[in-house]
Amino acid sequence: MNRAASEGMAPSSGRSIVRRWLLLGAIIALALEAARLRMAAPTPPAELTPVQVRLVLSMSPVLAPPPDPTNRLADSPAAAAFGEAVFFDAGFSADGTVSCATCHVPALAFSDGLAVAKGLGTGKRNTPTIIDSAHQRWFTWDGRADSMWAQALHPFLSPVEMGITASDVVQRVRTVPALAAGYRAASGHDLSTDPEDTAFATIGKCLAAYERTVASGRSPFDEYVDALRSGDQDAASTYPIAAQRGLALFVGRGGCIRCHSSPVLSDGEFHLVGVPDAAGVLPQDVGRFQAIGVVQSDPFNAAGSHSDAPNGDQARLTRALLKQPELWGAVRTPSLRTAWGTAPYMHAGQFQTLGEVVHFYNTLEGAVALDHHAERMLAPLGLTADEEAELVAFLESLQPTAGR
Ligand code: HEC
Numbered sequence: 196m197n198r199a200a201s202e203g204m205a206p207s208s209g210r211s212i213v214r215r216w217l218l219l220g221a222i223i224a225l226a227l228e229a230a231r232l233r234m235a236a237p238t239p240p241a242e243l244t245p246v247q248v249r250l251v252l253s254m255s256p257v258l259a260p261p262p263d264p265t266n267r268l269a270d271s272p273a274a275a276a277f278g279e280a281v282f283f284d285a286g287f288s289a290d291g292t293v294s295c296a297t298c299h300v301p302a303l304a305f306s307d308g309l310a311v312a313k314g315l316g317t318g319k320r321n322t323p324t325i326i327d328s329a330h331q332r333w334f335t336w337d338g339r340a341d342s343m344w345a346q347a348l349h350p351f352l353s354p355v356e357m358g359i360t361a362s363d364v365v366q367r368v369r370t371v372p373a374l375a376a377g378y379r380a381a382s383g384h385d386l387s388t389d390p391e392d393t394a395f396a397t398i399g400k401c402l403a404a405y406e407r408t409v410a411s412g413r414s415p416f417d418e419y420v421d422a423l424r425s426g427d428q429d430a431a432s433t434y435p436i437a438a439q440r441g442l443a444l445f446v447g448r449g450g451c452i453r454c455h456s457s458p459v460l461s462d463g464e465f466h467l468v469g470v471p472d473a474a475g476v477l478p479q480d481v482g483r484f485q486a487i488g489v490v491q492s493d494p495f496n497a498a499g500s501h502s503d504a505p506n507g508d509q510a511r512l513t514r515a516l517l518k519q520p521e522l523w524g525a526v527r528t529p530s531l532r533t534a535w536g537t538a539p540y541m542h543a544g545q546f547q548t549l550g551e552v553v554h555f556y557n558t559l560e561g562a563v564a565l566d567h568h569a570e571r572m573l574a575p576l577g578l579t580a581d582e583e584a585e586l587v588a589f590l591e592s593l594q595p596t597a598g599r
Pocket residue numbers: 282293294295296297298299312313314315318320321322323324325328331333334335336337343346347348350351355356357402406
């Protein structure tokens with residue numbers, strides 16, 4: 196009996212001890228898990244002040260580009276179709292190998308992945324995207340064109356890009372039947388009835404009509420702004436927390452929005468942020484300072500005889516430009532809508548990654564020419580490594596959602 200009893204007891208008391216230990220173990224495990232969760236839980240997104248919320252709302256959505264009265268064909272579908280054909284046609288280069296799309300590659304966010312452009316020769320500057328460019332007022336890094344159509348004429352003539360003449364361009368359109376038909380459909384008349392420079396300008400206007408259709412798609416950031424606008428907390432919470440915190444830095448302590456403003460994240464103006472040259476010396480590129488004379492003397496500028504609004508706002512702006520010393524080395528603020536896909540960065544491809552760009556702004560390490568002519572809006576930011584990564588997460592959240 197005793198034995199039986201003790202045998203009967205032992206397992207039962209053993210089970211209760213085991214149960215107690217299991218319970219204790221479970222409590223400890225729960226406590227540990229709670230502690231782990233507390234530690235792993237990301238810091239909640241930085242609160243935005245009402246002013247910052249208004250700034251965020253001003254960054255989305257990207258609407259249709261503003262009208263371009265200097266180009267009567269700007270929004271003509273027939274002009275865009277003909278312009279697209281020219282854009283992808285390498286026949287418009289001296290050796291038949293270079294088209295606009297050689298450097299503005301659709302699969303590379305209309306850039307080329309190179310530090311500086313390569314056409315017939317090697318250029319001095321990084322190829323910018325053309326996505327959303329139609330929102331700008333000045334084109335290229337130094338803004339030496341005051342319309343998209345005037346800009347489109349430059350690469351043909353550049354010996355390091357396509358290396359042909361205006362008359363070669365017109366001649367090709369005249370002799371290739373599909374192009375001649377495209378020109379007729381776009382302009383409403385035959386190319387041979389136009390003087391050569393008028394035909395050349397018209398081809399530029401059609402290229403611009405195509406480029407105006409190249410726009411960025413909706414991104415997770417745009418979804419987030421919609422959610423903020425409508426007060427939909429559930430939808431807002433699907434935007435990654437790192438990106439939310441990066442956005443708060445972008446409109447807050449980082450000060451990025453002072454230049455990267457509007458839905459395309461560019462103020463359209465010219466600044467010297469002091470990015471060191473590849474060689475680490477003073478920038479050789481004088482940027483906007485030199486471009487002002489170029490745009491004012493361009494026979495195809497907004498005030499010229501080929502413009503469809505020679506007395507319009509853009510013409511007035513171009514005429515009024517002043518070559519001020521603080522424009523030395525300044526370049527136009529690039530859009531950041533496509534920064535996720537257009538490495539390397541800056542006007543000469545000085546930085547390989549967005550992380551390097553953000554680290555530069557944070558520390559201003561190696562910044563050049565920050566003298567009395569230079570940008571007074573920049574100072575080292577004192578961000579932590581995590582905060583740098585959050586700014587990058589925000590920039591990456593501008594990548595359009597697949598399928599949109
Ligand atoms: C050899 C490479 C190359 C070719 C070919 C080329 N581009 Fe570019 N594109 C560039 C570079 C580099 C810049 C910046 C130039 C600068 O700032 O000096 C640029 C700037 C531009 C811009 C300005 C974008 C902005 O936001 O300011 C547009 C628009 C553009 N190109 C359209 C075209 C068109 C249209 C063609 C064909 C007729 C063309 N490009 C051919 C390399 C190229």
